[in-house]
Amino acid sequence: MIHTYKMNGYNIVLDVNSGSIHVTDDITYEILNAFDTMPTKEQVLSLFKGRNTEDRLTDVWQEIKELYDEGVLYSEDPQIALDPELSLYKGLKAICLHVAHDCNLRCEYCFASKGDYKTGRSLMSKEIALKALDYLVEHSGRRKNIEVDFFGGEPLMNFDVVKAAVEYGKSLEEKFGKKFFFTMTTNAVHVTEEQAEFLNEHMGNIVISLDGRKSVNDRMRKNAAGKGTYEQIVKNAKKITDNRKGKPYFIRGTFTSLNKDFSEDVRHIRSLGFREISIEPVTGKGESFHIKEEDLDDILREYEKFAIEYAKDDTDYRFYHFNIDIYDGPCLSKRITASGSGTEYVAVAPDGKIYPCHQFVGQEEFAIGDLETGITDRQMQLKFASAHVFGKEDCKGCWAKYFCSGGCHANAYYTNGDIFKPDKIACTLQKKRIECAIMIQVARS
Ligand code: SF4
Numbered sequence: 492m493i494h495t496y497k498m499n500g501y502n503i504v505l506d507v508n509s510g511s512i513h514v515t516d517d518i519t520y521e522i523l524n525a526f527d528t529m530p531t532k533e534q535v536l537s538l539f540k541g542r543n544t545e546d547r548l549t550d551v552w553q554e555i556k557e558l559y560d561e562g563v564l565y566s567e568d569p570q571i572a573l574d575p576e577l578s579l580y581k582g583l584k585a586i587c588l589h590v591a592h593d594c595n596l597r598c599e600y601c602f603a604s605k606g607d608y609k610t611g612r613s614l615m616s617k618e619i620a621l622k623a624l625d626y627l628v629e630h631s632g633r634r635k636n637i638e639v640d641f642f643g644g645e646p647l648m649n650f651d652v653v654k655a656a657v658e659y660g661k662s663l664e665e666k667f668g669k670k671f672f673f674t675m676t677t678n679a680v681h682v683t684e685e686q687a688e689f690l691n692e693h694m695g696n697i698v699i700s701l702d703g704r705k706s707v708n709d710r711m712r713k714n715a716a717g718k719g720t721y722e723q724i725v726k727n728a729k730k731i732t733d734n735r736k737g738k739p740y741f742i743r744g745t746f747t748s749l750n751k752d753f754s755e756d757v758r759h760i761r762s763l764g765f766r767e768i769s770i771e772p773v774t775g776k777g778e779s780f781h782i783k784e785e786d787l788d789d790i791l792r793e794y795e796k797f798a799i800e801y802a803k804d805d806t807d808y809r810f811y812h813f814n815i816d817i818y819d820g821p822c823l824s825k826r827i828t829a830s831g832s833g834t835e836y837v838a839v840a841p842d843g844k845i846y847p848c849h850q851f852v853g854q855e856e857f858a859i860g861d862l863e864t865g866i867t868d869r870q871m872q873l874k875f876a877s878a879h880v881f882g883k884e885d886c887k888g889c890w891a892k893y894f895c896s897g898g899c900h901a902n903a904y905y906t907n908g909d910i911f912k913p914d915k916i917a918c919t920l921q922k923k924r925i926e927c928a929i930m931i932q933v934a935r936s
């Protein structure tokens with residue numbers, strides 16, 4: 492299967508199964524678009540008769556044939572058989588530790604019901620946090636590097652437990668031959684000097700939420716009194732990022748149906764001095780801010796316009812949304828199975844319940860166990876492990892499958908009630924994003 496598209500003056504041809512990318516002239520592009528599989532020379536000469544000289548058409552056909560013979564055009568689908576059972580034995584790689592089911596903000600689009608996941612406001616005890624780290628170590632198999640993401644709500648509302656968990660994790664490293672990598676996702680609305688210093692010393696990565704322009708941020712990201720939070724976030728984000736000493740961070744924004752001109756928000760964040768930026772779409776159902784079918788044309792145009800600008804601008808910032816490694820990405824199995832949620836990665840709630848990922852926390856039917864019993868719902872684990880691109884009907888024939896890995900399970904579930912049915916709007920955005928990412932790399936190469 493091939494996927495062809497035009498962007499920024501390039502005729503781009505992606506060979507889906509081999510991942511090879513070709514930039515062609517117009518006649519080659521037209522010929523490739525006219526056939527679903529390798530054409531014969533006679534077909535090309537007959538269909539394109541009069542469109543170019545016979546010699547030129549023969550040359551083009553010959554070039555296509557050579558690529559076909561090399562296995563980089565119309566290549567076979569690998570259709571590798573994945574045994575979901577095997578993913579249960581890979582060992583845990585990461586946990587998302589919900590240290591706070593509470594939040595100092597009340598963001599309009601919050602997937603976590605303003606921080607409490609509809610389970611009532613609560614903080615994780617130190618005992619549960621340390622037990623979760625023990626659980627990770629015990630179930631990480633032969634992996635050396637393991638990861639804990641402090642998450643909420645707002646994790647800094649339970650800073651003492653974060654500190655205790657980091658200290659405890661470090662104390663386990665030598666004994667068990669493990670190396671912890673700690674990360675935190677914070678809204679950065681209240682960050683003391685001590686906290687900033689601690690985060691910069693111990694967090695291998697920090698994700699700070701800011702949506703861009705003040706008006707855009709404050710429309711969605713409000714505090715409990717209904718006031719905007721832009722000034723505090725920017726001030727505290729600087730307090731952290733100015734002292735990262737080269738360690739990674741990124742500013743993560745969200746765009747909605749109400750700011751389809753989201754590239755302005757990226758530019759704004761960049762103008763504040765931040766260099767690592769991501770802005771993700773809010774899809775879903777039922778709210779005016781959710782990206783809807785009728786928003787798509789505008790958003791796709793915006794993506795393309797921004798990608799063309801970004802393709803020229805390889806200077807001083809990174810926009811993660813276009814950051815897809817097309818030449819040296821993850822291995823095939825990883826590209827097919829994506830996040831490993833439920834098997835390699837789980838989320839732990841403040842009460843010790845274990846879920847396949849943070850977006851399912853609080854949905855009782857998705858609880859797969861707890862820290863006392865361990866993971867007991869193997870069927871649910873197997874279900875998540877089967878939700879790879881070959882397990883979803885929509886993904887099997889999709890040109891984007893090896894870049895997208897089958898989309899977000901939570902998105903699929905909350906939109907279509909089934910983790911095997913991807914959200915169509917999210918798919919449209921994802922495919923455009925991949926096209927943009929490929930074009931950018933073509934332009935920069
Ligand atoms: S900061 Fe995060 S958890 Fe808190 S209300 Fe906003 S989106 Fe929800």
Ligand code: SF4
Nearest residue numbers: 886889895897898918
């Ligand atoms: S874009 Fe949608 S259909 Fe295509 S692979 Fe991703 S989730 Fe599946």
